[in-house]
Amino acid sequence: MQAPLIPDDEASRLAVLRDLLILDTPAEDRLDIITQYATSVFEVPIALVSLVDENRQWFKSACGLDATQTSREISFCGHAILSDHPLIVPDASQDFRFADNPLVTGPPHIRFYMGAPIKIHHKNIGTLCLIDSIPHMVEEHHIQALQDLTKLVKEVILDKALDAGAVALRLPKQS
Known part of the structure; x- marks a missing residue:
């Protein structure tokens, strides 16, 4: 298993993630609708909005998976x-x-993974990802559809951050 590398911009990436005031917050209906929709459209059992902090990937929305987080060291999203x-x-x-990753060799027995980064203020804070226990091939329209849904996830996250009082996010520096 190959653990994910740490991005060169890790300190500033984590600062953006913390500034969103989103980690360890309750479920968000709008994100749950997106992950539920993704499982249906892509015909996969699992879709997640995963946010990657120092030590873990935490699931802000999880459709088809009971876990709320996993170690960053074994994460695909990392x-x-x-x-x-x-x-x-x-x-x-x-x-x-990933072949000997415990998420592949044991539950949820990941075979297929496709994750698009959620980019806020030029930093990849997490992903919208799709998971299945059987292999899949994807076509360009699948990739585009996932990227489009990821833009919706970003908008929901920014809306919630502003509602939570994340003052730093009011500055016009979107990407």
Whole structure:
């Protein structure tokens, strides 16, 4: 298993994540609707809005998974935040980075993973991701659809942050 690298901008990435005042907050209906919709449209059993902090990936919304977080060290999303492009793993059991990952060898027996980074203030704070226990191939329209849903997730997160009083977010520095 290959643990995810730490981004070069980790300190500022974590500062943006903390400034959102979103970690460890209650479920958000609008995000739950998005993850439920994603499982239906992409025909996968699991969709997550995952936020990656120092030590974990925490699920702000989880459809099809009872866990609320996992260790960052074994997270797929920790890899996905390293790029501005979606991370697509058609069959994790055949990918050297993940083949012996406990999330692959044990429950939820991940085979397919596709995660698009959630970018706020030029920082990838987490992902909207899709997971299945069987391999999948994706086409360009799948990637575009996931990126479009990820934009909706970003808007919901920013709305909630403003509602929570995250004053730093009122500055016009969106990306």
